[in-house]
Amino acid sequence: MNTNRASGWRRDGRSRLIIFEKTATIEFMKKRFYIGIDVGGTKIAAGLVSPQGAILLRNKTATPRKSQPKKTVEVIADAAAELIEEAGLGKNDIAGIGIGIPGLVDTRKGRVIVTPNMNLSGINLSQKLKKRLKTKIFLGNDVNVGLLGEKWKGAAKKAHDVVGLFLGTGLGGGIIVRDRLVTGFQGAAAEIGHMIVDPRGPRCTCGNKGCLEAYVGRWAIERDIRTELARKKKTSFTDFFRGKKRIKSKTLRQALKKKDPLVTAVMEKAARMLGLACVSLRHIFDPEVIVLGGGVIEACSDFILPYVKKAVARDPFFSHLKDCRVVASKLEDDAIILGGAALAQQELGREPAEEKFPSLILKGAKSIFIGTKEYDEDIYIRVDGKVKKRNRNLAMKKYGTLLKLGSVELKKVCKKKPQILVIGTGTRGLLRLTPDAKAYLKKQGITVKILSTSKAVMFYNLLRDKKKSLFLHLA
Numbered sequence: 001m002n003t004n005r006a007s008g009w010r011r012d013g014r015s016r017l018i019i020f021e022k023t024a025t026i027e028f029m030k031k032r033f034y035i036g037i038d039v040g041g042t043k044i045a046a047g048l049v050s051p052q053g054a055i056l057l058r059n060k061t062a063t064p065r066k067s068q069p070k071k072t073v074e075v076i077a078d079a080a081a082e083l084i085e086e087a088g089l090g091k092n093d094i095a096g097i098g099i100g101i102p103g104l105v106d107t108r109k110g111r112v113i114v115t116p117n118m119n120l121s122g123i124n125l126s127q128k129l130k131k132r133l134k135t136k137i138f139l140g141n142d143v144n145v146g147l148l149g150e151k152w153k154g155a156a157k158k159a160h161d162v163v164g165l166f167l168g169t170g171l172g173g174g175i176i177v178r179d180r181l182v183t184g185f186q187g188a189a190a191e192i193g194h195m196i197v198d199p200r201g202p203r204c205t206c207g208n209k210g211c212l213e214a215y216v217g218r219w220a221i222e223r224d225i226r227t228e229l230a231r232k233k234k235t236s237f238t239d240f241f242r243g244k245k246r247i248k249s250k251t252l253r254q255a256l257k258k259k260d261p262l263v264t265a266v267m268e269k270a271a272r273m274l275g276l277a278c279v280s281l282r283h284i285f286d287p288e289v290i291v292l293g294g295g296v297i298e299a300c301s302d303f304i305l306p307y308v309k310k311a312v313a314r315d316p317f318f319s320h321l322k323d324c325r326v327v328a329s330k331l332e333d334d335a336i337i338l339g340g341a342a343l344a345q346q347e348l349g350r351e352p353a354e355e356k357f358p359s360l361i362l363k364g365a366k367s368i369f370i371g372t373k374e375y376d377e378d379i380y381i382r383v384d385g386k387v388k389k390r391n392r393n394l395a396m397k398k399y400g401t402l403l404k405l406g407s408v409e410l411k412k413v414c415k416k417k418p419q420i421l422v423i424g425t426g427t428r429g430l431l432r433l434t435p436d437a438k439a440y441l442k443k444q445g446i447t448v449k450i451l452s453t454s455k456a457v458m459f460y461n462l463l464r465d466k467k468k469s470l471f472l473h474l475a
Contacts, residue, residue, distance in 0.1 A: 051350075
């Protein structure tokens with residue numbers, strides 16, 4: 001892997017070396033990494049993950065349509081191989097790969113039993129990928145794997161007993177008891193969406209009547225909206241609901257925001273049913289946390305969660321015991337990638353690790369998650385792990401721009417005397433150090449890495465056992 005060094009300044013001699021680079025490699029930090037892969041009906045997303053749960057690199061590609069299984073397997077393998085190559089690693093540096101697949105999965109044999117909208121049913125995916133990638137492969141149902149991710153780094157962090165319900169087109173479920181996924185005899189456990197709540201209820205996609213999914217899945221919500229529309233119920237979204245066009249979650253959110261009477265009534269019915277289901281699940285599993293996720297929750301959590309929380313809190317059976325938290329998922333598209341890495345670690349007998357400092361996850365060019373908190377402006381992290389927002393007035397008052405970083409600001413960043421300072425210069429690398437800033441760093445003997453913001457995040461996440469500080473320009 002090529003590493004381009006900037007033509008910036010460096011000093012040799014007896015003092016400590018200060019180096020500025022435009023790109024970083026992981027080569028100097030080689031260790032046992034993990035890869036998590038989210039195999040969906042439309043896309044395949046993969047990420048290189050550290051043992052502590054930092055997503056260091058990622059890629060995404062379209063899922064092959066109307067092709068032979070061999071082609072889909074190749075695309076999955078290529079996604080992992082590209083991460084290994086881009087990071088400058090060898091296959092021996094990958095401890096294991098965890099993959100989330102929609103549908104039924106034989107986790108013991110690594111075989112896909114049946115999966116919708118893809119051509120992998122009946123394929124021993126673990127065996128085929130292991131032959132190409134020369135490392136251990138572990139499969140799991142995508143919702144189960146995503147819940148593992150939420151337990152490790154998301155909404156259920158540090159909880160030992162968790163129930164997850166994920167409302168997308170249908171309703172997927174996952175259950176964790178004493179830190180382990182409940183997968184059942186054949187890998188088909190935790191199909192919460194297909195619990196029968198009323199045998200006289202509407203027909204479900206699975207063939208049964210009265211499944212929970214047939215009341216709360218997005219397809220069921222859409223069915224009920226169209227039924228009410230046919231009954232001439234009042235709505236200001238008639239144009240959105242006409243024809244056979246799918247009603248998207250964001251449309252439901254817009255209608256709820258405008259207090260549309262038809263949509264509000266349908267969504268209230270679904271939210272109440274979901275709340276009752278959570279009460280029943282609490283009676284069976286007594287979880288610390290119930291995680292609600294999926295596209296419908298992401299779009300409508302402000303409306304749905306209060307109903308579910310109220311139902312769970314009002315249950316008299318648990319009135320003398322600790323509360324069960326009901327929370328929205330946090331990791332979104334990263335859940336299965338992180339869960340895949342967690343699955344691989346668990347199957348290898350290595351419990352997912354925690355780190356002294358929270359992992360940084362960059363979301364686009366102007367937003368970053370540090371732990372569970374999101375920042376959308378320049379920040380810095382001191383040696384003690386404290387996160388501070390940049391004082392914009394300092395740079396604007398002295399330089400008239402945020403694209404210059406001077407010694408006054410650096411003294412705040414380096415207050416605890418780091419061994420190494422990582423500076424992220426933005427997506428286009430526009431942030432510059434002033435001469436007095438360079439002089440300050442030179443005098444302090446601080447090793448510096450100047451990188452694009454995405455590379456700086458990756459580099460900072462990789463540093464272990466170092467007194468490190470970080471400055472990030474988000475733009």
